[in-house]
Amino acid sequence: MSGVLVNLRRFSVGLLVFAGLLVAGWLTYRPDRALRAATTAVAEMICAKTFVSGLDPQTTFAETMERPGLRRLRAVMRYRVEPEMRAVDASLLGLHASRASYHDGLGCVSLQGQKPPYVPHSDINALRAAGLAPALPDFADVNPVEPANPALKAALDHAFEEPAGPPLRRTKAVVVIKDGRLIAERYAPGISVETPLMGFSMTKTVTNALLGILTRQGKLSPSIPAPVAEWQGSSDGRREITIEQLMRMTSGLALDETNSGFDASSQMAIHRDMAAFAVHAPLISPPGQRWAYSSASTQILARIIRDAAGGPEQTIELAWRELFNPLGMRSATLQYDGTGTMQGHANMLASARDWARLGLLYLGDGVVGDRRILPDGWVAMSATATLDTDYGAGLWTNRSPHVHAQGRARAGIPADAFFAFGLLGQRIVMMPSQHMVVVRLGDSIDADGDIKGVARLVREVIAATETPATAAK
Structure with missing residues (x-):
């Protein structure tokens, strides 16, 4: 009998250890967030290509689900287009649901959390009309x-x-x-x-251009420490990161992009304020010494642009007055996160x-x-x-x-x-x-x-x- 009790105790301890490891693994890797990142990507893509590009949503869904990282979810991914609401829902058999809604001239915005997204109060048609001849x-x-x-x-x-x-x-x-x-x-x-066609990370070059314009205006410079409030503590090594290091993706932050769904650049998309999520990444190497591709780094730059311009509406005016109108880019459609900050890392259409x-x-x-x-x-x-x-x-x-x-x-x-x-x-x-x-x-x-x-x-x-x-x- 005593041997049986010992074995039961061992089994119970082993079961508790196994359960603990499962919980620790869940809390560390958060597969639920990776799945939400997938449904968010699908909802945003179908929304943008349907309501901005005017393409067939069924074809868009089929092509989107062939992408690496999404392909394995094809059998359980579902979507619904609501033409009257100009919105798209995506889920995994009803779970981990995401919703994106279209707003005139501003593309599609994801609904993240209970708080409604902030949609910039900008009349894009008026901004287009105000432009001089390109x-x-x-x-x-x-x-x-x-x-x-x-x-x-x-x-x-x-x-x-x-x-x-x-x-x-x-x-x-x-x-x-x-x-x-x-x-x-x-x-x-x-x-x-x-x-208008999706440019994905070609949007990073638009972000580069807006940084250049603000530099020409004397409002920013690549050489200055990035003006990120969360990094200004006296002992915070991140306060030394420059704008150029963010541009070159050598910030040293733990923001490496793998497109696995578990990386920061993937999970950034499920946050109402993408940049606020990204700026909390810790340093893993001294700034300027290590390169790693990182859309999250560029999204931090998008918030810096917003702040230097004076806010979401002023950022839109800057883009049209100083970039799109002079170039004649009448079809350009920047998209935004839930705080009105442009998605500077990706997803502009033109x-x-x-x-x-x-x-x-x-x-x-x-x-x-x-x-x-x-x-x-x-x-x-x-x-x-x-x-x-x-x-x-x-x-x-x-x-x-x-x-x-x-x-x-x-x-x-x-x-x-x-x-x-x-x-x-x-x-x-x-x-x-x-x-x-x-x-x-x-x-x-x-x-x-x-x-x-x-x-x-x-x-x-x-x-x-x-x-x-x-x-x-």
């Missing part, structure tokens, strides 16, 4: 510019070709600008020259032509027409590689000995090129030596976002537009 070329033709050059036409054909099997490339739009002139473009069925206009700003060293938008030297700084990476400060770059930069150069993308990159193969390729901008937008779920296809497109476009004198050099 300083960049006005690509006014409502029809796509089909190239007469057979080689250029073949380059577009190849950009839209699909492989025999998955992963599919799903190219949605291609725009080619040479010497400031729109020379070729093509769109997938259902996409027009005016359709037409392919408007994304190309952003590329022209950087191709022109921050100047459009006779107007300087970005400070002198800003583009060079942004395109200069960070540490031993091929990332600059809001831009990716070929101006680096990194293996990825060298690989792109060997594939035909010039060594002086730099890029705005976004998830699923969103690309703005800026090539000063070619006086060229190439935009490719799509939904490619392969691991590298169809960079091989983009490199082929760039290589063939360059070959098709070379003059005999240029080709001989």
Whole structure:
């Protein structure tokens, strides 16, 4: 009998230890938050592509659920579109539900918690109408510019070709600008020259531009310590983090992005105030010494922009007055978190032509027409590689000995090129030596976002537009 009691005690202790480990693991990793991050991503994506882009929600859902991290949830993910409310709900068989609602000119905002989201009181149509004539070329033709050059036409054909099997490339739009002139473009069925398309992390380049504008105005500087109230304690090592270190993703904060659902950049999305969540991350290395890709770092910059501009409404006015209107980016749709802070890390939508206009700003060293938008030297700084990476400060770059930069150069993308990159193969390729901008937008779920296809497109476009004198050099 005593042996049985001993075994029972051992079993009970073991069961308690196991239960304790389960609870500790749950509290540490919070799988519920990862699942909420997934439903939030689905609700926001269907909302934006339905009510901003005007695309079919069923197709959007099918394509979204092919993404890594979401694919395994396909069988249990559910969504509902409410056209009258202009809202989308997503859940996992009714659990971990998320809701996103559309607001005119401001995209879709997620409902997080019981408190309703703050929606900026801004009339986007009035801001658009208040703009002067854009300083960049006005690509006014409502029809796509089909190239007469057979080689250029073949380059577009190849950009839209699909492989025999998955992963599919799903190219949605291609725009080619040479010497400031729109020379070729093509769109997938259902996409027009005016359709706003999701840029994902290409939005980080918009954040870079707004930081540049505020720097030109004397309100910010990359070299100053980031003005984050939560970091100002006398013994807080985070008070030494500079704006440029956040831009270069070398802050040393525990904000590494893995897209697993458990990382800070994924879980940031389930918080009403994204930046407030991100700024509480601890230091894991001295600032400036370690690089790790981090959307959460860029969202901290979005709050810094908001504060420097004077608030949510003032941020929107700044974006339209100083950036979108001068470039003629009439379709630009920034989206916001529940506090009215722009989602500076991702999720802006714009037409392919408007994304190309952003590329022209950087191709022109921050100047459009006779107007300087970005400070002198800003583009060079942004395109200069960070540490031993091929990332600059809001831009990716070929101006680096990194293996990825060298690989792109060997594939035909010039060594002086730099890029705005976004998830699923969103690309703005800026090539000063070619006086060229190439935009490719799509939904490619392969691991590298169809960079091989983009490199082929760039290589063939360059070959098709070379003059005999240029080709001989």
